[in-house]
Amino acid sequence: MEIGIVGLGLIGGSLAKAISQNTDNTVYGFDISKPVVHKAMLVDAIEQPLTDELLSQCDIVIVALYPQDTVDYVTSHADLFKKGSIVCDCSGVKRMVCEQLIPLAEEKGFLFVGGHPMAGREHSGFTYAKKSLFNNASMIFTPTKGPIESMEKLKKLFTSIGFTNIEIATPEEHDRKIAFTSQLAHVVSNAYIKSPTAQEHMGFSAGSYKDLTRVAKLNEDMWTELFLENPDNLADEIDTLIENLQEYSWAIRENDSETLRQLLKDGKEKKAIIDGEIF
Template sequence: MGQSSIKTVAVVGLGLIGGSLAKAIRRSHPSWRITATDIEEKHITMALEEGVIDEGTTNFEDIVRQANIIFLCAPVGAIPTLLKQVAACASDGAIITDTGSTKEYIVRTAMECLPPNIFFIGGHPMAGTEHSGYAASIPHLFENAYYILTPLPSTPDQAVKSLKDLLSSIGAIPLVMEPQLHDKIVGAISHLPHVVASALVNAVQDIDEPQHLKERLAAGGFRDITRIASSNPKMWRDISISNRQQLLELIDSIIQHLDKFCRYLNEGNADKIEEFFSRAKRFRDSIPRLQSQASSLYHDLYVDVPDRPGVIGEIASLLGQHSINIKNLRIINSREDEPGGCLVLSLQNAASLRKAKEVLDAQGYKTYAK
């Protein structure tokens, strides 16, 4: 099945992810038929009124039978049961995929319950916000975000390609991997941070301080590193349980690192304490470079900019006037191996990078291509 043969997409669950998928597909493929189901009638009503979906119902059987691709956008704990129900209604040749943030158990369920004429590809969009519900959904949620796919061994390559092409068309970056590896990596970089952020907030909350100064002073860095603790508690309950074994091992690792730090602190070992922070800093500082080397998807242009209001908007507008699309943008401070205090523009290809460099150089900006 290629993109040209896709006529109908069904979205089961119109929350943040499902609603954003429907909006993104509608924007990229306005002629496709998009149907949806949700337990909340108000979500269906909103999506219909906005023209995001063509048909909506609280009964998923009818829309599932019509669909070429079916997205299961339910809480991760509900997906295995939902998968069995949807598989019993899907038409021959349909592709079923999910958006759950753990994959091993879901993939195993699919291997046990799917008939041979229905194809399953596990999915996990590495995108989201601390908000939930259809009202929070946005069509550009998946742009420049990795979208992990974990197909079954029996899933045809053409089915995987069809889904990859669809996801690429809405701006996502599809990446195929084994479900066990997915759960281990995502457990470390997503699930564990939510646990740690919540533990940190709870620890600060428990400080006995009747004047409530901690609430007034908890800004800046504290708010930044604990932002994810504001996410949906029920969703993270389900995620934690579904990735229990990986999470237990990762929490044990965190405890070991904290035990080491406590020992260094008790000993007053300044060298070990500094190395503890230095080791973390070295890896943290390397992450953007590692991502760039791993993906080689975009070309970065570094631009020295003066510290004045509006300069970023001026650069973006200038490139926009020359039809140069910025795929990502970030600001970095002075670092040993990069130009000090500059704007980093990620561009889609080498031609865009060359054109952007020419345009900005002509306007007097100092640029570095990497």
């Protein structure tokens, strides 16, 4: 197949490397930075720059841009995609992308499938892209009506580059779950580090501190956009966490050991159930 990748950052660059090096598909790539496109060719991540002409030949186009840029790119190139081709995105919110692009795709004769690779690093850009980024990761698709062969083609492509789990969800389900698993984790990590104690704790930390603050160093532009495209789900998750934290604080200030023990036991058991240790 001929595959176009739009945006050669951490995700798009890693996809380009993985597809070029692990499959026999031909990859074309586009990035607003010409040096990045040049570098991607030099390291054999792409065969050629993705031109409008090549775009019209692609069987699959993967857009790896921020959500609004994804919508803008697909909208402005809607007449160029090959009839029957698949266009898939990688952005971290799915409702706003799918709501706008699925009707457009139906009108223009290509298939739009929402996608979200559950992989990342604390750094962004092609420099950090690596073909192993997706090893053992989950790929989430929020598909629409379309030929079953198209989804099979997509699944096969993504499992051939390291993904070991393909999840199918509605855009609503995706956005609700991702608010908890990813967005809330980034908010908490970013807020955790703001304690005045944080600046003087050197030598007093073990693994738990490191884990809690690992994703604090995030790209504020990207995450602001992602959060504000999922405000209901994320704010609800934050508020739920606040309410739960409040209970620990009260129990501690009241010296209420029975309540505190019960709060901790409840959290431990919920985690054990999720991890499959208690049924």
